[in-house]
Amino acid sequence: MSDTRPGADELRIRSILKKRGVGPDAQPPELPPGPPPAGFEPASEWWEHKPPTTEETEPDNDEQPDKPPVFAPQPGYYPRPHTPAFIDRSHHRAEAALSPRTRSLLYNASAAGTGWLLGLYHQLAAAIADCGQHYSVNGALVLGAGGSLLIAHFWDRRTRHWWTGLAWAARIPLATAILALALWAPAA
Template identity: 65%
Template sequence: MTNPPRPGADELRIRSMLRKQGVGPDAEDWWAPKAGPAVADEPDDGQPDRAPVFTPEPGYWPRPHTPAFIDRTRDRAQTAVSPGTRRLLYNTSAAGAGWALGLYHQFAGALTDCGTSYSIGGALILGAGGCLLIAHVWDRRTRHWWPGIAWAARIPLATAVTALALYAPAA
């Protein structure tokens, strides 16, 4: 019967590092508090523990933040206007921008064309499907953007909802 090969220096070093961290088959329970540093049963490989090559100071990396005057203004605005009113103003102004940009006329023209060519039900399905498609593909992915950019990204959905709401085939 042959003896198994002896572990190499790298394996011994890794074993001792794992034991110091409390990992391995003969390590302590990981959830139990440590009484002190673990003592290795096997001899150390003689290599000193090296310090990390790069350890930045805590204040080294810049942390972007919003300027103080914006935070103070935002805090006052939240207390002055209710969330429902803010949501109404946000969506109404986005729909108004879509109207000014000419998007409303494109959406309304597509609904009217579908309503006259096929049916009113088809136009309503087209409008509702378009709103759902814009909401799912575009708007849901842009809500977390900065407020001004998120507002600009809300323009297509607000305009499509407005065109669908104002669609009056019997008028």
């Protein structure tokens, strides 16, 4: 049969809990003698609203209190987003493998190739060729260069700081517009 007597650890824990006022046979906490002193107010809780007194609402002009605003966030209150560590570490390892110019060439060439596969190149090249046939070669060059500059200013400039995969996908329109302008042959 099993022994139902409490062990030494259980007895020790029971005595600690009794001293702290926990349990059915615990010692009640000592109450202070007599009523609270005059002017004593219990600590207000955070959910209770106390209307400000007239002294707090109307400070003298020469005695402005130097209190910080009540609802001002502390400096570390808002989290600062950052790139995950595994992306940073793999980026630093890849730098030694390829030169910066080679990486830039591969980055932009793959974005232009993706634009070609998606059919964006054919639309841009057709617009430049149509402008060159109906208006002038200079008009087609202005359309291609102006379109590339507009894409670079209004789209690509704002997406360069994104994570690498998203920034690459956002580079597709600019790389494809430059490719369409570079491959346009007005004499053909």
